[in-house]
Amino acid sequence: MLELTTLMIFTWLTLRVRYFHNYFKDFVLFDIDINNNVIVRWLCSFIMTNDPATNQKSTRQSSTIPTMDSFLNMKQSKSNLCSATNPLTPNNLMQFIENIPIDSSSKPHPRSGHRAVATESDLWIWGGYYPSSDTEQERMFQELWRYNFALRQWTLEQTTGDGPILTLASHSMCLFRNYLLVFGGTGFPFGHHVSNDLFVLDLKRRHWKRFRIHDQQPQPVYGASMLLNDDHLYILCGTNSWIYNSDVFDIHLPTLKCKHIGNTFDEIEDPSETGRYRQEAYLHKNQIFLFGGGGVSGISYSFEHLPVFDLATQHWSYVHTNPDPVHNFPTARKFHSIFPFHNNQVIMFGGAHFNRTTNRHIVVNDRLWIFNFEKLEWSILSSLTMPRPTYFHAAAMNERGEIWTHGGVVVESRSNDNNNIHYNETRITTLYAMHTRVPNLSELAWNYFLNSLPDRTCLIKQPKLMTQLHIPPRFIERIH
Incomplete structure (x- = not known):
């Protein structure tokens, strides 16, 4: 029951993470070990700094911090943002699905x-x-x-x-x-x-x-x-x-x-x-x-x-x-x-x-x-x-x-x-x-994370990014 609750919390969080770019700060990732299953969850606090789209500078001391909802409501026409694929589109993983290259x-x-x-x-x-x-x-x-x-x-x-x-x-x-x-x-x-x-x-x-x-x-x-x-x-x-x-x-x-x-x-x-x-x-x-x-x-x-x-x-x-x-x-x-x-x-x-x-x-x-x-x-x-x-x-x-x-x-x-x-x-x-078998929860979380990115090449262009986000090394090694 605890695993299910944790996965539901993670799913809700992932639904909220529809955009991702290099202006996000304090994007924290950690592991929890429950019944020998590693569950990767994301807790996000977004503070935008030096956003060229708004030509404003925000700092930790700023009294006005954009909420997740206000961020999601920003116009999608901004050149530095694009909508990610819905990370929770239901698919039957136990069947052949076409995998289309980016x-x-x-x-x-x-x-x-x-x-x-x-x-x-x-x-x-x-x-x-x-x-x-x-x-x-x-x-x-x-x-x-x-x-x-x-x-x-x-x-x-x-x-x-x-x-x-x-x-x-x-x-x-x-x-x-x-x-x-x-x-x-x-x-x-x-x-x-x-x-x-x-x-x-x-x-x-x-x-x-x-x-x-x-x-x-x-x-x-x-x-x-x-x-x-x-x-x-x-x-x-x-x-x-x-x-x-x-x-x-x-x-x-x-x-x-x-x-x-x-x-x-x-x-x-x-x-x-x-x-x-x-x-x-x-x-x-x-x-x-x-x-x-x-x-x-x-x-x-x-x-x-x-x-x-x-x-x-x-x-x-x-x-x-x-x-x-x-x-x-x-x-x-x-x-x-x-x-x-x-x-x-x-x-x-x-x-x-x-x-x-x-x-x-x-x-x-x-x-x-x-x-x-x-x-x-x-x-x-x-x-x-x-x-x-x-x-x-x-x-x-x-x-x-x-x-x-x-x-x-x-x-x-x-x-x-x-x-x-x-x-x-x-x-x-x-x-x-x-x-051929059900993926473990850490793999599901990793896939949700990837599907939340508007541009996966940022993981190549900014090689230190995943380390700063505390993503486990075994996932970082898959990006090359």
Whole structure:
């Protein structure tokens, strides 16, 4: 009850803080620890000094101190003030919501096949592909983009060193401490350039290094999966366009020594198929589960039987899963995403499957699915959908449980004069975000604070401002 009362007081205060600029003084921020939850509240006493809009000077000794109401009633036409976004607009955080950059002029070109990781403060995307069109030639993007969550701002980062040049699509990527690990990938034409080098980007220095893997090297592939477990990096599956595999390699990161610990298995859905690419892999209790993926014939693998690699026995097996009682199993797919969701569960969305009749990829529906490892059961989130179903997108989750997904391919239909429907694949650069768990109160307070600012760039232009406001260091470090 005390927490609820405190949050209500904070909410009322935040509603009052609709404007913010460098003339505010005595803006006090402090923490209160209640039941192991940090609640950040703002207590504001505003005294304006040297306001150029009024050409008057106010001091602490002045007998006339503007109240909050009088401040809010000032004309919005003043050049140094602008209205902030309503910080308390109700949103269901447990669904995908488009996150629109403050400056829409600087953002990545539409793309697919790129990959993403998320740190506490930023979403990082690397690479990508854009096909030829009437106005553009096909493009491969040797680009590192960073999206700062707090500033809602994209930045094209300049890097140095020996980074990937020709293998910029369908690579595998993950975050190890403060390093970006990139393996494999392809260029255009797909399969023409393929790599088995391990590239490491120091995110602080923006510097690339190329490392050769020792001993039993994986084959050059694209569409592989990467998983981290302590100091071990597992690389599995992938293709070079002709041969598909489901091999498993264990790389000890401190020494870069690699062992081939798992062999390609025969698929039970189609005995002529072996190997997968653009599948999703997830490590659960020392077992690696494979979800979906594609094969040499264009097949997209279903979810009734999941391949499982046991790291202890180093053997593949299959587990039979249970369908949703109403919606059965998810549609077979590849180019999708899977992330942890609550206890012993993962959430799955996006992807496409190949239609052999029309010889084209069909985007799956907009539904979100849950898989429970304890029950080996699928269930659909009936109340949640994707705003625009995509595949070949880039998605990542940060430690707060926020899923961020960028770009990818959407399929748009249109009819011609003969009422024939044509489907066009379009690359996008839209950014969506959703929460997989309820944010703690300090995060809610931080977001309310940011949404109360008329111009978030003031946090960059005045670097000492947040320290003067006694904002906790862990939030200050997110602004860069």
